[in-house]
Amino acid sequence: MTTITYRQALNSTLGEELERDPKVLLMGEEIGIFQGSYRITEGLLQRFGPKRVVDAPIAEEGFVGVAIGAAMLGLRPVVEIMTINFILVAIDQVVNHASKIHYMFGGQVRVPLVIRTPSGGTGQLAATHSQSFENWFAYCPGLKVVAPATPYDAKGLLRAAIRDDDPVIFIESLALYDTKGEVPDEDFVVPIGVAEVKRAGHDVTVVAYSRMTAVALQVAQRLAEEGISVEVVDLRSLRPLDRPTIIASVKKTNRAVVIAEDWYSYGVTAELAATIQEDAFDYLDAPVQRVAGLEVPLPYAKDLSAAAKPSAQSLINAIHRVLHGTRNNHG
Amino acid sequence: MTKPALDNHTALSAAQVAELRHYYYQMVLMRRFEERTNEMYVKAKIGGYCHLNLGEEATIVGLMAALKPEDYIFTNYREHGYILARGVAPGPIMAELFGRETGVSGGRGGSMHLFDVSKGFMGGYAIVGGQVPLAVGAAYALRYQEQPGVVVAQMGDASTNIGAFYESLNLAKLWKCPVLFFIVNNGYGMGSTVEMGSSEPDLWKKGASFRVHGEQVDGTDVLAVRDAVRRLRDHAEATGEPAILDVVSFRFRGHSVIDADRYRDAEEVRQGREQHDPLRHYATWLQDHALADDAWFATLAEQVEREVQEAIDFANAGPDPKIEDIFTYMYASPVPNTPGPEAARRLL
Ligand SMILES: Cc1ncc(C[n+]2csc(CCOP(=O)(O)OP(=O)(O)O)c2C)c(N)n1
Ligand SMILES: [Mg+2]
Numbered sequence: 001m002t003t004i005t006y007r008q009a010l011n012s013t014l015g016e017e018l019e020r021d022p023k024v025l026l027m028g029e030e031i032g033i034f035q036g037s038y039r040i041t042e043g044l045l046q047r048f049g050p051k052r053v054v055d056a057p058i059a060e061e062g063f064v065g066v067a068i069g070a071a072m073l074g075l076r077p078v079v080e081i082m083t084i085n086f087i088l089v090a091i092d093q094v095v096n097h098a099s100k101i102h103y104m105f106g107g108q109v110r111v112p113l114v115i116r117t118p119s120g121g122t123g124q125l126a127a128t129h130s131q132s133f134e135n136w137f138a139y140c141p142g143l144k145v146v147a148p149a150t151p152y153d154a155k156g157l158l159r160a161a162i163r164d165d166d167p168v169i170f171i172e173s174l175a176l177y178d179t180k181g182e183v184p185d186e187d188f189v190v191p192i193g194v195a196e197v198k199r200a201g202h203d204v205t206v207v208a209y210s211r212m213t214a215v216a217l218q219v220a221q222r223l224a225e226e227g228i229s230v231e232v233v234d235l236r237s238l239r240p241l242d243r244p245t246i247i248a249s250v251k252k253t254n255r256a257v258v259i260a261e262d263w264y265s266y267g268v269t270a271e272l273a274a275t276i277q278e279d280a281f282d283y284l285d286a287p288v289q290r291v292a293g294l295e296v297p298l299p300y301a302k303d304l305s306a307a308a309k310p311s312a313q314s315l316i317n318a319i320h321r322v323l324h325g326t327r328n329n330h331g
Numbered sequence: 332m333t334k335p336a337l338d339n340h341t342a343l344s345a346a347q348v349a350e351l352r353h354y355y356y357q358m359v360l361m362r363r364f365e366e367r368t369n370e371m372y373v374k375a376k377i378g379g380y381c382h383l384n385l386g387e388e389a390t391i392v393g394l395m396a397a398l399k400p401e402d403y404i405f406t407n408y409r410e411h412g413y414i415l416a417r418g419v420a421p422g423p424i425m426a427e428l429f430g431r432e433t434g435v436s437g438g439r440g441g442s443m444h445l446f447d448v449s450k451g452f453m454g455g456y457a458i459v460g461g462q463v464p465l466a467v468g469a470a471y472a473l474r475y476q477e478q479p480g481v482v483v484a485q486m487g488d489a490s491t492n493i494g495a496f497y498e499s500l501n502l503a504k505l506w507k508c509p510v511l512f513f514i515v516n517n518g519y520g521m522g523s524t525v526e527m528g529s530s531e532p533d534l535w536k537k538g539a540s541f542r543v544h545g546e547q548v549d550g551t552d553v554l555a556v557r558d559a560v561r562r563l564r565d566h567a568e569a570t571g572e573p574a575i576l577d578v579v580s581f582r583f584r585g586h587s588v589i590d591a592d593r594y595r596d597a598e599e600v601r602q603g604r605e606q607h608d609p610l611r612h613y614a615t616w617l618q619d620h621a622l623a624d625d626a627w628f629a630t631l632a633e634q635v636e637r638e639v640q641e642a643i644d645f646a647n648a649g650p651d652p653k654i655e656d657i658f659t660y661m662y663a664s665p666v667p668n669t670p671g672p673e674a675a676r677r678l679l
Contacts (some may be wrong), residue, residue, distance in 0.1 A: 069468020
């Protein structure tokens with residue numbers, strides 16, 4: 001085990017996979033000479049050269065399409081989209097092409113493609129640069145969507161994604177890049193489509209992913225000091241969604257709070273809440289609580305920006321709401 | 332392009348004669364296949380959208396005649412003729428139109444999504460322009476792996492107005508991808524003329540600001556198309572330079588089977604069919620060069636009639652895909668927590 005940052009986990013995995021398989025190549029804007037907008041690809045151009053680490057012009061639709069076509073002929077491109085906001089100009093290629101080619105053509109060709117991109121808001125980046133669109137892709141059959149919260153999962157899921165024969169959308173988070181965690185030194189993968197109970201508890205289940213998992217773990221720690229035992233289910237994959245792990249946890253705790261950074265209506269939390277009421281309705285002691293973004297284009301001003309995004313405090317408030325009934329009964 | 336010198340046709344080898352006749356066979360096969368497809372659509376054997384290649388036979392056969400087995404082809408949704416001329420049997424193509432398990436895409440794709448990887452036919456695509464970056468990517472992969480071959484990005488005239496085309500031109504030139512942008516200029520995108528949609532109606536010029544060479548060819552002339560493609564193809568393969576070929580052809584009918592074509596002047600259509608019928612042109616040419624006589628044409632017509640009927644019989648006989656198999660092909664790499672045969676059986 002070595003303690004590394006989330007960024008280092010991604011960077012080292014990209015290097016290892018480039019080393020392992022000559023069909024793997026990286027493609028994206030400013031990933032080579034510039035070393036990556038968020039330095040995820042730092043040093044890789046120097047190590048592997050311009051054939052394997054390809055600086056692409058600002059033409060997301062074009063180069064995402066190129067990566068899909070190259071994948072159809074057996075290459076394994078790993079595309080970086082600078083932030084998820086910019087993938088909208090390439091969404092036709094992802095949704096109408098990458099996700100459909102294997103199924104629609106009767107399984108004749110595979111699309112072993114990874115698209116890595118940070119999602120969510122941080123640091124007053126304002127309305128066009130702070131969005132969470134992973135639910136748009138998680139909505140689409142044929143894609144796989146993963147969103148690791150820790151360096152361990154970042155490494156294990158990136159390896160799994162690059163070795164997978166389907167298109168995988170790999171969701172990162174600017175706010176997680178500098179977070180640290182222990183990562184095994186040997187080769188391992190984290191399976192796609194499998195959630196993990198990151199912290200066991202018995203009073204309430206919090207379901208989260210990516211940065212919100214980190215928030216949930218901090219909150220769980222704080223509430224433990226108040227005598228509230230929080231179980232944290234980290235989804236890790238949004239598609240496929242590991243419903244059995246969520247349901248098993250809720251059946252145990254009988255209470256659930258679901259949290260995601262995206263907008264409230266039609267967001268990930270809606271899917272989670274629906275899943276829980278469908279499969280664990282009789283086990284619930286209180287309505288599922290949802291914590292999500294306020295439905296505004298994210299404002300720039302510091303306080304407004306912070307108020308619009310879910311926070312540790314909004315999660316704590318939701319946990320108190322979901323526990324309320326029981327506490328009153330006991331009090 | 333100059334045609335083979337046929338003043339003294341005894342100079343042609345038997346193989347050359349056979350090849351020249353084969354083009355005609357393919358054109359007639361395509362014509363009858365499409366006419367019968369129209370009929371099958373009216374009989375409700377075929378559903379969805381269905382776009383025919385009637386009038387584009389020389390354009391397609393000329394293209395395929397110049398391509399090599401190592402080449403790849405990506406097309407739009409008007410592609411029945413392309414996969415036929417690439418040498419895929421008519422039966423599985425018709426079966427796909429019928430939505431059968433025995434179809435080229437297992438009944439999962441339909442008329443607009445034909446595919447046969449074994450022939451390098453990499454699909455019909457129904458989002459205008461969507462196939463173009465994919466074709467550049469395939470060419471990128473050829474170059475990356477130092478493989479021979481080129482990739483054809485077939486597209487319509489109206490598709491030259493979408494952004495994906497321009498990003499593709501730029502990337503293909505920048506990254507030295509051997510792609511032939513093969514623009515089937517049938518004068519219309521649905522009901523809109525080229526002039527209505529393109530500020531530069533000379534489509535072959537559209538590569539100018541990307542330094543991509545372009546030229547135009549008469550899509551009614553199978554040999555002219557073949558020779559132009561051959562030259563551009565070989566150049567692309569040798570140098571990695573992409574090129575545009577603007578192939579002028581005439582759409583015999585409406586945009587799709589269900590389009591009554593009311594926006595076109597009846598006289599324009601009548602004249603177009605008369606003057607730009609690739610079959611008539613080429614039949615005359617073959618006769619003028621004493622490469623075929625009436626008996627040969629008659630025998631061929633009978634043979635094609637039979638083959639298309641056999642394709643329809645094959646399609647009719649094929650089983651429909653089973654409901655239990657609705658999730659088959661969802662993912663190439665198995666993944667937990669995704670519906671499989673169990674979930675499919677619950678649908679029954
Ligand atoms: C992005 C997109 N917009 C609109 C359509 C609807 N549509 C299908 S075909 C077509 C016309 C295309 O014309 P052209 O490229 O000239 O090809 P042709 O049909 O003449 O072969 C349109 C508008 C579509 N499929 N995709
Ligand atoms: Mg057209």
